[in-house]
Amino acid sequence: MDKKMSIYLDNNLSTPLYIQLFIQLKNLIVEGVFQPNEKLPPIRKLAQQLGVNTITVVNAYKKLESEGLAYSIVGSGTYVASFNRHEQPLPHLQESEHLRMMEKGQVQVGEDTINLASTTPTPDLFPVDSFKILINKVLDRDKGEAFGYHQIQGYQPLRESICNYLKTFSIDVLTDDVHVISGAQQGIDIISKALIEYGDCVFVESPTYRGALEAFKSRGAKIIEIPMQEDGIDLDTLKNALSTYHPKFIYVMPYFQNPTGYSYSHAKKIGILKIAREHKTFIVEDDSLSELSFTDERPLPLKALDKHQTVIYIKSFSKIFMPGLRLGFMIVPETLRGRVISAKHTSDISTSGLIQRTFDLYLRENIWLDHIKYMKEEYKRRYEIFLQAVEKSFPKNVKYKAPDGGLHIWFELPPGYSDQELYARCLKKGVLITPGSLFYHQNHDIRHFRLSFAAVNSEKIQAGVKTVGKVLYEYLGENVSSELHTKEYSPLL
Ligand SMILES: Cc1ncc(COP(=O)(O)O)c(C=O)c1O
Structure with missing residues (x-):
């Protein structure tokens, strides 16, 4: 052979x-x-x-x-x-195959593997009982109506309840501005279809959510990465880049960004809105976690500050409700409404009517706020366990900024060490982590990794973090890689 x-x-x-x-x-x-x-x-x-x-x-x-x-x-x-x-190396898949699957947003987890990579809630958090009651209410009330095709833009009563819910976040919009979608990923895809022509430019935070990168790439977009800082996107680099390119939009996550967990300061929110407006470009605000703030401060999405229809707001419920329902919504400026409706139509005609009607009852019967309160308390509890374990188990030269909420933390290895290597070593010890390089388009940062506490219970959080800590001590104790990793980007031959 x-x-x-x-x-x-x-x-x-x-x-x-x-x-x-x-x-x-x-x-x-x-x-x-x-x-x-x-x-x-x-x-x-x-x-x-x-x-x-x-x-x-x-x-x-x-x-x-x-x-x-x-x-x-x-x-x-x-x-x-x-x-x-x-x-x-692995029971079923080879490491390279694992990485390829991760790039496509999938992971294979063995029974004994502790999954610190996924940000998906554990099924015990899903509100199955209330869902059962409300879905039965819908069936009794609406009978076959619940199973027909629904309006492309979404079930009108749900769009009304969403408008009311948004008032809690100081977002004041009309039902016509709201578009129900089958998850935020579809929202990103629809916006890409509606706005991007082959070769168009799109700005993203760097690092950024992999699913968005893939959607933009699938439309043939030229992707420009703007560094993410601890208080939001780097506005100076953004301004410089805008003097060269005219992007169709700037894709951002102002709350508990995926993967860094960083949130925008108020000044950065105002700054990016001003800059986007001056350069006549849209901002796509992807909000999947703003409800999960562990402080008393009320989240204020960019959309709440948007006075000029600059922001396209995409809301996911996957992390705070049930990802398998495939439900979310967007707020879209009036000028884009027609294009977005056409793109949604060619995508799946409409989101499941049964699910829309059931979720509408969550909002109307005020069960939603209780559910969010419960999720917040549970995640906060897990977060504290996670953070304590990290403080206890990790070497001090592994850097991170603990966010005030969300579901994950972004860690930095010292120079010369690689995320992929750490990933492979952790996997060997039965813990799945996410290598940071998956969150970049072309920027070859290989020194970060993301850990989440969403998909594991408290005992597993402690055991998983302890194992990663041990692997880190072992790996960082070896003086093998600094030469190796810098050479890859400055060839000697
Ligand atoms: C930032 C971000 N946006 C969108 C999505 C996709 O969400 P949904 O399940 O609503 O499609 C995810 C999922 O992890 C995400 O992290």
Whole structure:
């Protein structure tokens, strides 16, 4: 068998090529395709065959060496080490396959794996009892009506209740401004369809939500990344970029941003609105977590401050209700209404009427606010456990800013260490984390990772964080990677 033929490197992945190569070579070694003491292909030859720079192969080989999977003989080449083959990387999927799935927003979790990667609530938090009562009410009241096609823009009574609910956030809009959608992801997709032509430019915070990047890429958008700071997007870089490009919109998450957990200061909110208006571009505000503020301060979305129809507001209920319902809404400026309705129509005609009618009762019967209060208390409890465990278990040179709410924290490794490597090591110990590089388009930041406490109960939070802490101490105690990781971006050859 030509062993290199089974190696596939994908330039479109944010995972650096040398890491992709390292992982695949490692798998070939672990699977026994390469035998102990067998010589690995010569660097130049393999680089040529794979169409990559020789430094990519050099770094992959070095990494194999640092993992104890290979050794080199000066003047001769790199050879497979003898090692215990029972330490398989993963039970079902290979690491590279895991990463590819993560890029598409999916993870495979083994039964014993502690999932600190997902931000999806555990099913025990879902309000199944109240849902059962309300869905039966709808069925008794509306009978077959509940199962017909519904208005493309959404069930009118629900849009009215949404308008009332939004008053709590100082957002004053009309029912005609509200569009019901089948989840925020569909909202992002619809806005992309309605606004982006192939080659159009879109600005995003950097890092940003992967699902949005994929939607913009699918429309052929040119994506410009504007750095995210602890108090919101970097306004100076934004202004500079706007002097060169005219984006169709700026996609932002002002509350508990995914993945950083950072929120915008009031000044940044005012700043971005002013800048967007001056440059005649829209802001797409993606709000999935503003309700989950653990302080007494009431959230004030950008939309509440928008006096000039600059903001397209997208609301997800997945993290605070039940993601499988596929329900959310948008507030869309009047000038875009027609285009958005057409895009929704070609997407799924309308969101499930039964679900819309049931959710309408949540809002009308004031059950919603009680539910939110419950979710907030539960998440706050988990957050405190999580934070305490982090403070106790993590090395001090792993940096983070603890947010005032939301479902996740963004951590920074010291220079020279890699998120993918940490990810692989944690997975080996049974904990799933999210490597930060998945949240970038082209910026090759490989020193961050995101941990969430949404998808695990308290005991697992403690056990998972403790394990990650141990892995971090072990990894950061090794002096192997600084040379390796800086070289990938400043080739020596
Ligand atoms: C920032 C952000 N926007 C949108 C979505 C998609 O939400 P929904 O389930 O409502 O489609 C997610 C899901 O994780 C998200 O994190």
